[in-house]
Amino acid sequence: MERELKLTVATERWNSAEEWKELKGYAKTFMLLMLLSMTFVILIGIGSYMRHEISAKQTTYGLATVDIKQSALQGMLAEELPYYASNQKLDTFSLSSLGLWLLEKVTNVSLLDPASLVASEMLYSSVEEQSTLIHGGEGSDPAIAPQDDKNMSLAPIDDEYLDELLAEVGNDNSSEPDEVPVAPEQEEEPAQPQGVESAAKPVAFIYHTHNRESWNSETSNDDAQSTKNNITLVGQRLAEELEKHGLGAMVSDTDYPTAVPDYEWEYSYKYSRKTVKEAIASNDELQYVFDLHRDSQARKYTTAEINGESYAQVYFIIGQRNPNWKENEAFALKIHEKLEEQYPGLSRGIWGKNANSGNAEYNQTLSSQSVLIEVGGIDNTLEESYRTAKALADVIAQIHQSEG
Structure with a gap:
């Protein structure tokens, strides 16, 4: 009888430990999601601030919502539709190229054009002129x-x-x-x-x-x-x-x-x-x-x-x-x-x-x-x-x- 009681207590402790581990797992997941959400909100805030600062200097540009090339759109489709890709002559598309495009549209700086790094500080520039x-x-x-x-x-x-x-x-x-x-x-x-x-x-x-x-x-x-x-x-x-x-x-x-x-x-x-x-x-x-x-x-x-x-x-x-x-x-x-x-x-x-x-x-x-x-x-x-x-x-x- 005493052995059965000890076994029952040990089982209950084991079950409690498993529940605690599961609870800690939920807590970690929650904290991770919360941190990701905060990071996302901060990034949106930084992006909004950058957009505001850029628009203050440059009011004639559509920023990141214009000039999407047809080849870029085709590339996006090709990523999800292999059949479409096999029947089209497409330029190479990757997340890195999309990232470069977004960087250029948001900041007017192109990593492929070093002159653009100083263009925003110059009154006249071969890249863009500012008002x-x-x-x-x-x-x-x-x-x-x-x-x-x-x-x-x-x-x-x-x-x-x-x-x-x-x-x-x-x-x-x-x-x-x-x-x-x-x-x-x-x-x-x-x-x-x-x-x-x-x-x-x-x-x-x-x-x-x-x-x-x-x-x-x-x-x-x-x-x-x-x-x-x-x-x-x-x-x-x-x-x-x-x-x-x-x-x-x-x-x-x-x-x-x-x-x-x-x-x-x-x-x-x-x-x-x-x-x-x-x-x-x-x-x-x-x-x-x-x-x-x-x-x-x-x-x-x-x-x-x-x-x-x-x-x-x-x-x-x-x-x-x-x-x-x-x-x-x-x-x-x-x-x-x-x-x-x-x-x-x-x-x-x-x-x-x-x-x-x-x-x-x-x-x-x-x-x-x-x-x-x-x-x-x-x-x-x-x-x-x-x-x-x-x-x-x-x-x-x-x-x-x-x-x-």
Whole structure:
């Protein structure tokens, strides 16, 4: 009887040990799965962060969701369908090649092309050209780039026109980059650009390549375009405020869609370039040229609260296709820094655009003190834009007076 009792106790202990081993096995499996899950979540977080950082510098790429080659797709099918592989001429496919492809799409770095390792840090590169925030400010967010109207962003770029004008400019680094040759027919009586001219001799010229850009608060159409309540009103207000500081200003309010026969949006800067050349040719004292636009970003990205009042933030756009773009950047930087001092948060910064992101010249080859200014966004109001026009006039006048 005693032996049977001992045997029973030993059996129970053995069973308990087996259960404990089984429980420990479950625990190990659970811990392993938990660690794998955490690793997976961390990797997703790192990937999201990298994607955010890359998109902040490079907004025109589809990252890891574009340019999948047909051969890569065929290779994936062949891995699972041997019959398909036996009837196709396929490139060699492997997980390593897929990994290289993913690495290139996520980071824009190709292990097969060493130049790509430094391309993202260079302004111009044989691999890819970047459009970036050149100078940020208190009101800037590197991840939020200027945005064209959605209905216009698909318009093709007039590359032929750009090539022609850049061939005209060439690599001329003369001391007077803003001098414009006057056509023979303009020498005796140069054409005056359509618009409003001040009584004083103008030193600033204000125009609007996309003159119908308006705001949701002023229009009822989807694209916020208007023939009357548009960005030209802000240009006129800027001129009026400059006049109060003793600076003469001339404003073009040309409505290009009606003034130009067979108007096409992709030729916008070709039309406005003629306007700028006529203004410079007819006024030899012009020093500053401003092309005022309205951004299409949402209100939360284009509004600043200063001393209890809301302002439409500004973004200075520099076309890096212009061989002398650094001179224009230096001019924009003066305005940006003055705004930072006196209206903190009003400037979103200076954004450089290259050939991959639009026109990238913006008539800035005509003057070293020419800059495109995005005033507010599609959700801002005309009143907020007027406040910004006054702030711009204040700092422009100060820069003019300091430089004599």
